[in-house]
Structures are given as C-alpha cells and as structure tokens.
Amino acid sequence: MNNITILTMKKSRISSVNMWSFVIMILLFMTQCSINESSIYRKIRDHADHVKVINAHEHQHWPEEYGDYKFRFYHLIAASYLAADISSAGANGYDWKLMDSLSLDELWDRYGKALDYTRSTSYYSQFVKGFQKLYGFSDLYFTKDNIAKLSTSIEKNYKNYKQWFNEAFHRAGYELMFLDQYWKPFNTGLDSKYFALVFNINPLISGSSRKPWKGTEPGSIYEEADNEGYRINSLDDYLKFCDHLFKKNIENKAVCLKNSQAYSRTLFYEDVPYAEARALYDKPSSRLTPAEAKKIEDFMFHWIIRKAIKYDLPIQIHTGYLAGNGNVLDNGQPIKLNNLFLKYPEAKFDLFHGGFPWTDESAALGKMFRNVYLDIVWLPQISREKAVNALEEMFDCVPYNKFFWGGDCGLIEESTGSLEYGKDVVSEVLANRVERGLLTEEVALDIVDRIFRENVIEVFKLEERLGREF
Ligand SMILES: [Zn+2]
Numbered sequence: 001m002n003n004i005t006i007l008t009m010k011k012s013r014i015s016s017v018n019m020w021s022f023v024i025m026i027l028l029f030m031t032q033c034s035i036n037e038s039s040i041y042r043k044i045r046d047h048a049d050h051v052k053v054i055n056a057h058e059h060q061h062w063p064e065e066y067g068d069y070k071f072r073f074y075h076l077i078a079a080s081y082l083a084a085d086i087s088s089a090g091a092n093g094y095d096w097k098l099m100d101s102l103s104l105d106e107l108w109d110r111y112g113k114a115l116d117y118t119r120s121t122s123y124y125s126q127f128v129k130g131f132q133k134l135y136g137f138s139d140l141y142f143t144k145d146n147i148a149k150l151s152t153s154i155e156k157n158y159k160n161y162k163q164w165f166n167e168a169f170h171r172a173g174y175e176l177m178f179l180d181q182y183w184k185p186f187n188t189g190l191d192s193k194y195f196a197l198v199f200n201i202n203p204l205i206s207g208s209s210r211k212p213w214k215g216t217e218p219g220s221i222y223e224e225a226d227n228e229g230y231r232i233n234s235l236d237d238y239l240k241f242c243d244h245l246f247k248k249n250i251e252n253k254a255v256c257l258k259n260s261q262a263y264s265r266t267l268f269y270e271d272v273p274y275a276e277a278r279a280l281y282d283k284p285s286s287r288l289t290p291a292e293a294k295k296i297e298d299f300m301f302h303w304i305i306r307k308a309i310k311y312d313l314p315i316q317i318h319t320g321y322l323a324g325n326g327n328v329l330d331n332g333q334p335i336k337l338n339n340l341f342l343k344y345p346e347a348k349f350d351l352f353h354g355g356f357p358w359t360d361e362s363a364a365l366g367k368m369f370r371n372v373y374l375d376i377v378w379l380p381q382i383s384r385e386k387a388v389n390a391l392e393e394m395f396d397c398v399p400y401n402k403f404f405w406g407g408d409c410g411l412i413e414e415s416t417g418s419l420e421y422g423k424d425v426v427s428e429v430l431a432n433r434v435e436r437g438l439l440t441e442e443v444a445l446d447i448v449d450r451i452f453r454e455n456v457i458e459v460f461k462l463e464e465r466l467g468r469e470f
Contacts, residue, residue, distance in 0.1 A: 040441065041431035048423040048448050052175035054456040057258075057316065057352070057377045057406025058415060059180055060195070063161050066410075067096060071158035073142075073151035074099045074107045077115075079410045081381060082123045087325050089114035104151055108144045115142065122384040122421070130417030134168050154413075165412050169194055172416040175453075176466070178406070180258045180316075186224045186245070188252040196465070198316070199249040200258045201304050204242050208235075208277075208300045209293035211285045235281035239303065246307050255460045256350070257308055260318040262332030265297065267319065269340060272299040305344050314348035314460060316375065319362065320355040321382055334361040341369045348459065350404065354379040359390035366398040373459060374398060376451070377406030380425040381418055391429045395447075401458070403451045426451055 063071050066079060077083055078094040087093055091114035102110070118124045119141050131137035135153055139146050157164040179195040181187050185203050207221035211232075216222040221241070225232050230241045261267065277299035280292050288296070308315050319334040334355035341349060350373045355362035359379070366374045374394060380387040394403070405422050407415035430444040439447075457463060 040434050040444075041427055043441065044430050044434075044444055044448060045423060045427040047445050048427055048452065049173060051173065051449055051452045053173050053405075053419060053452045054462065055174055055177040055407050055415070055419070056350075056375055056404040056456050056460070057180060057198075057408050058177040058195075059182065059408065059410050060165075060177060060412065060415065061183075061410050063158055063411075065183070069096060069100050070155065071161075072099065072155050073104070073147050074111070076154060076411060076413055077111075077127075080123070080127055080414045081323060081409075082118060082121075082127045084323065084325050085118040085121050085123045086111060086114045089117040091115075104148055105144070108147065112144060122381055125384070126381045126417040126421040127414055128417065129420040130413040130415070133416050133420055134171060134413060165194075168412040168416060172412070172419055174419075176462070177415075178255055178460075180260075182258075182260060186221075188248055188254075192253070196462070197249060197252050197254040198256055198258045199246070199254040199313070200260070202259065202261055204245065204304060205259070205261060205297045205300045206264065208238065208281065208296045209285055209288060211238075211281070213284060213286060235278045238281065242300075242303075243307065246311060250311055250313075253465065254313065255462065256314040256316050257304065258316045258318075259301070261301075262318050262320075263322055263327065264331075265294070266331050266336060267317070267333070268336040269298040269301045270295065271302055271339070271343065272296070274299070302340075302343075305340065305347050309344065309346045312461075314350050314373070316350045316352060318353065319351050320353045320358055334358055334365055338365070341365065341372055345371055347371055348373065350375050350459075352377050352406075353382070354387070354390045354394070356382050356386060356390075359386065360393065363390070363394045363397045366394065366402055373402045373404065373455075375404040375406055376422070376426075377404070378408040378418075380421045381408070384421065384425060387425045388429055391425065392432075395429065395433065400447045400450055401455055404456050404459075405451050423448075423452070 061079070063069070066075075069075055075096070077086070078096055078099055083094050091111050099107070128137070128140070128142070131150060135150060137146070137150060174194075177195050178198050179190055180198040180200055181190075182200050182202065185200040188197060190197055203221045210220070212220070212222050216226055222232060225241045228244070230237070230244065232238050232241060272295045277296050280288065280296050283292070285293070305315065317337065319332045319337070322329065322332060332355070334351055335358070337349065337351075340347075348371055349369075351362050351365065352375050354374065354376055356379055362374055365372045376387065376391065379390065405426075407418040409415040409418055426448060430439065430447060433439040434441055434444050457466065
C-alpha cells in the first residue's frame with residue numbers, strides 16, 4: 001500500500017464515521033421532533049377532553065321517534081351517515097323493518113361486503129370512534145364476529161335509552177346540545193337538562209309557496225295554524241302566524257334559527273318587494289310558476305332575517321354538501337348568500353359544514369364579514385383530511401372567536417364519535433401550528449376552549465341559561 005492509498009482509506013473511514021454520526025444525529029433530531037409533536041398534540045387533545053362541550057347543532061332523536069324497533073347494531077347504522085356510504089358502495093338501501101326481522105348473520109350477508117368497502121371513509125371511522133369511547137370497542141373495523149358482542153350491548157342499553165343517553169351524554173363530555181328537530185319543527189318542548197331549542201324556519205319559507213287549495217297537509221304550517229286557531233287568507237295573516245311562531249319559540253328559550261333549505265332549493269334569496277310577494281301569495285299556489293314560487297319564498301327569508309335581528313337570534317344556515325344519496329350539490333354554495341350578508345349587517349349568520357366542498361368560500365366570507373360565523377359541524381365526518389386542510393386555511397383567514405362545533409347526529413353513539421373526531425382534527429391542526437411556530441401552546445388551548453364552548457356561549461348568549469340551569 002502506498003501513502004496515497006493509506007491516506008485515501010483513512011479519509012474514507014473518517015468520512016464514513018462522519019456520515020454515520022450525521023445519520024444518527026438526523027435520526028435523533030427526527031425522533032425528538034416527533035416526540036415533541038406528539039406530546040404537544042397529546043397536551044391539546046387531553047385539554048379538549050376536559051372542556052364541557054356546548055354542541056351547537058344536533059338532531060338527537062329518542063329511539064321511538066324512528067318507529068317501534070328493537071334497536072341493535074344495524075339500526076344504529078341505518079340511523080347514521082354511514083348508511084349513505086354503504087348505499088354508495090352498492091348495497092340496497094336500508095329497510096328498517098329488515099333490521100328487526102333478519103338475524104345479524106343474515107344482515108352481514110346483505111350489507112357486510114359494502115360495509116367493508118366503506119372502511120376508508122370518514123363516516124366509517126367517526127362511527128367506530130363512538131363505540132370506542134362508549135362501549136370499549138377496541139378494533140379498527142367492524143367484522144361479522146365483533147358486531148355480535150357489540151349488538152348485544154346496544155340492545156341492552158336501548159332497553160332503557162333515557163338512562164343510557166344520560167350516561168353517554170356526560171361520558172362524551174357534553175354540557176348542552178342545540179336541538180334542530182327538522183322532523184317535527186313545531187315542537188317547542190324538549191328536555192332542557194340536555195337540549196336548547198333551535199327554531200327551524202324551513203316550513204315558514206316553503207309554506208309560503210304551498211298554500212292549500214282545500215284541506216291542509218298533515219304536518220304543514222297551515223295545519224299548525226289551524227290547530228292554534230289562526231285563519232290564513234292573505235300574506236298578512238300568514239306573516240302574523242309566523243310572528244306568533246317566533247314568539248312561541250322565544251318563550252321556549254330558542255337560541256337561534258336554522259335554515260336547511262339547500263336540501264330543496266338554491267340559497268340565493270332575492271330581495272322581493274312586499275307588494276309583489278302579497279300579489280303572488282293571493283294567487284292559488286298551484287298556478288305559480290317555479291320562478292314565482294321562488295319569489296315568495298325569497299321574500300319570506302328576508303322577512304325572517306329582519307325578525308331575527310329584531311329578536312336578536314343568530315341564523316344557522318346549512319351550506320355545501322347534502323346528506324344522503326342524490327341531490328343538487330350547488331344549491332348550497334356559500335357564496336350565494338353574499339347579498340344577505342351585505343344587506344343585513346346587524347344579523348348574525350352562522351355558516352355550517354365549512355360549505356364543503358367550497359371551504360375556501362366559507363373562509364373568505366368569514367374573513368370578509370363581521371356578521372358571518374363558521375360552524376365546522378359535520379365537516380370532519382364528511383372528510384377528515386379536508387377538515388384538517390380547511391381549518392388550516394380558516395385559521396389563516398378568520399379570527400378564532402368566530403368558530404363553533406356541532407355533532408349533527410341522530411343518536412348518541414354517533415354524536416360521541418363525531419365529537420371525538422372533531423377534537424382529533426382541531427388538536428391535529430393546532431399542534432401542527434404550534435410545531436411550526438405559528439401559535440403558542442397557550443393560544444392553541446384557548447382556541448380549543450373557544451371552538452367547543454366559549455364562542456357558542458358568547459354569540460348565542462347562553463350565560464344566563466348555563467348559570468341558572470346547570
Ligand atoms: Zn344538521
């Protein structure tokens with residue numbers, strides 16, 4: 001070996017030692033980063049578990065409101081968002097009667113394959129989370145075998161649902177839920193131990209273009225008016241009864257209004273003059289063209305917003321994606337509401353669901369208008385990944401006193417899963433921002449308190465209610 005060869009070997013040994021030290025240092029640094037990241041995430045996530053959550057949107061049913069069924073695992077799926085993914089995967093629609101008449105094995109044969117195809121969706125994983133929190137379910141997926149045990153526990157709990165609801169409600173971490181009873185919108189009685197009343201104003205809008213020719217449709221606003229002794233022969237009569245409904249809801253401590261009309265029409269509400277609406281209302285509804293029917297409805301929503309300002313009630317509005325299978329997606333595009341935000345600066349508009357898939361429009365509207373708030377309700381369930389990205393964008397754009405969270409579910413198990421999912425998503429985004437030096441831990445924890453509790457109390461004026469009743 002000559003000197004040059006020895007020198008080269010030494011050099012290469014030195015450089016290989018240096019290279020290994022460098023690799024080890026990088027690995028140590030990466031491990032350190034991930035420990036820090038996970039510990040920050042854990043701290044934020046644990047903090048979220050100690051918040052007494054005010055859930056700004058729910059559709060909680062008592063089981064008997066679905067019908068006289070013996071509730072088991074598949075009934076809970078049928079009442080959940082996941083049913084739509086199972087149908088989307090190709091399974092035949094859920095028939096509630098079959099849930100009672102078929103065995104669990106027969107139901108697995110019928111739905112198991114499609115259920116398995118949904119294992120990647122957010123509807124699926126948020127649904128699993130509810131059982132992990134409330135039933136000690138530890139698997140990642142449902143299987144033919146593990147469903148049997150779960151179903152037995154569900155059946156036992158649903159024999160005394162009110163007791164089970166009370167236990168699960170507190171175990172999930174709730175203090176209060178806003179209840180939108182779209183399936184019985186004139187009901188103002190509810191259990192104030194758990195729920196605050198939401199005044200669903202859909203029937204006031206849709207009823208204005210569906211005046212009965214004779215008789216009244218069961219469940220319609222006209223039947224309700226009949227029951228309460230109101231005669232409706234003109235738009236003025238109709239508005240008088242609508243004002244009565246406002247007062248009745250306020251007497252029952254309604255916290256806000258809710259518009260979910262995107263399920264049946266566009267969210268673009270033109271400003272129609274009273275005289276024009278009155279003349280159209282006088283026409284038989286069956287003779288109204290679709291454009292005329294829309295005009296009366298548009299007038300009604302403007303009228304409702306003015307009442308909401310007068311009675312100081314925020315207005316929750318469904319925007320974006322529509323639950324179920326098959327509808328007109330662009331009905332709910334958030335930007336269609338822009339004219340209302342400009343015209344009514346004193347009203348408080350609360351846009352739901354991040355307007356998915358138009359989350360950027362929601363962020364822009366929440367940023368541009370003082371009177372526009374953002375409720376991330378249901379967004380994590382539709383797409384966890386989109387919720388993470390959208391929240392990053394929204395935190396960039398919108399001050400954090402303008403965010404709320406809601407569950408949006410029919411039964412307590414799914415609502416619990418929804419809350420777990422919501423906390424996971426918010427904590428992940430905040431931990432990420434702390435990691436990147438964009439937020440301090442202290443502010444991140446404050447944002448958690450604000451989204452899951454404090455903002456709702458402030459904007460919906462719940463201080464007195466919480467002080468008095470809890
Ligand atoms: Zn809803």
